[in-house]
Amino acid sequence: MRLFNHTARIATTAALLAASPTPALVHPHVFAEARLEVMVNPDRTVKSLRHLWRFDDVFSSTVLMEFDQNADLKLDDAELQEVANTVHSSIAEYKFFQMVTADGKDVEMVPPPGLIVNFEDGQFIILFESTPKEPLKLAGKINFAVYDPTFYTAIEFTDDDRMAVASMPDDCGRKVIRPDPDEALAQNQATLTEAFFNDPAGTDMSKIFATKLELTCKASG
Incomplete structure (x- = not known):
């Protein structure tokens, strides 16, 4: 996962901290298997989104090498x-790679106060939890997506069960949508500018390719 600051690297880390990509580099360099769990309150509001990202071996090794200050081949608590x-x-600027909409309107999320990171079986893992800024009722159509708007990181949900809902109301339907890239381009051709084709990292239109968890719920009385 690339953790940016659009002007310069914040440490040689790693793809996490690389400078903005040029058009020739706009394709994934880092891969993460993800899990998203939507937590629901008894009053049908969204309590939080729980994220887990497990990174590929190459990127995980890079993180280890860059932050292992005492060169003991492991990361202690301080590291x-x-x-x-x-x-x-680095990813705060990108809203922590989250996109939430309610009936097509963006839902603002409260930034997580911090992240939990760890290494497990040689893989770098990130966990965090975020909450809606305003109460988000499960009514109508709610979409949740996790994607890197710069295209640098491929955040993958390897099966539909990795986008889960805890305590989903009985009158809600759940669907995981995996857009076909060619179809997504064709369907959005009218809204895609020349800037997208020259450097999609600068347009945030990568969201049209993002895997989405879609909940369709009856309006509560």
């Missing part, structure tokens, strides 16, 4: 905290 702080500040 892990440095990773967490760096990642947090």
